[in-house]
Each structure stands twice: as structure tokens, then as C-alpha cells.
Amino acid sequence: MGCTFTIVGAPSENTLFTEPIIIQPEVAALSVGAVRKVPVVVVKNGKETVAPGRRLVLGLSFDHRVCEPVSAVNYLERVAELLAGMDLESER
Numbered sequence: 156m157g158c159t160f161t162i163v164g165a166p167s168e169n170t171l172f173t174e175p176i177i178i179q180p181e182v183a184a185l186s187v188g189a190v191r192k193v194p195v196v197v198v199k200n201g202k203e204t205v206a207p208g209r210r211l212v213l214g215l216s217f218d219h220r221v222c223e224p225v226s227a228v229n230y231l232e233r234v235a236e237l238l239a240g241m242d243l244e245s246e247r
Contacts, residue, residue: 158181159180159181159182159183160181160182160183160184160185161175161177161178161181161183161184161185162184162185162186162187163175163184163185163186163187164186164187165186165187165188165189167189168189169189170188170189171188171189171191171212172186172188172212172213172214173186173188173214174186174214174216175214175216176216177216177217177218179218181218182217182218182221182222183215183216183217183218183222183227184215184216184217185213185214185215185231185234186212186213186214186215186216187211187213188211188212188213188214189211190209190210190211191209191210191211192207192208192209193207193208193209193210194206194207194208195207195208195210211238213231213234213235213238215227215230215231
């Protein structure tokens with residue numbers, strides 16, 4: 156109670172994403188899915204190759220009366236940029 160934003164994690168590693176419901180007085184909720192290993196295209200020395208990569212799905216529910224969709228998308232993209240820039244191996 157008393158918060159304006161909620162972060163919801165994936166309930167299991169098999170969950171691609173969740174779609175949280177905003178409970179007032181909150182104005183937004185960020186859902187974070189499980190990290191998955193998937194094939195991704197990597198460019199090295201100008202050549203494209205397929206290599207294992209990690210991906211996760213982010214979702215954002217927000218109150219349109221409080222937040223414009225463009226601002227919400229910009230926020231979600233910034234969160235994705237910050238997460239993509241993390242060195243998870245050094246965190247262990």
C-alpha cells in the first residue's frame with residue numbers, strides 16, 4: 156500500500172511473461188519474464204553468425220489517464236537498455 160509502481164517477476168522459469176493488473180492508487184506495473192537462452196544473430200567482423208544468447212520479455216501496464224503511451228514506451232526501452240548493458244557473469 157502507498158506505492159505508485161509495482162514490479163512483478165515471472166512465477167517460474169517456464170513463464171514467458173505475465174500481464175499485471177494495476178491496482179489503484181498505483182499507476183503502472185512492470186512485468187519481468189524468465190531469462191531464456193535463444194539463438195540470436197551476432198555480427199563479428201562484418202559477418203553474421205548465429206550464437207546462443209539470453210532474452211527476456213518485459214511488459215508494462217500503465218494508467219493512460221496518468222501516463223502517455225510514448226512516455227511509457229520510452230521508459231520500457233530505457234529499462235531494456237540498462238538490463239542489456241549488465242554484465243551478469245561479473246555479478247556472481
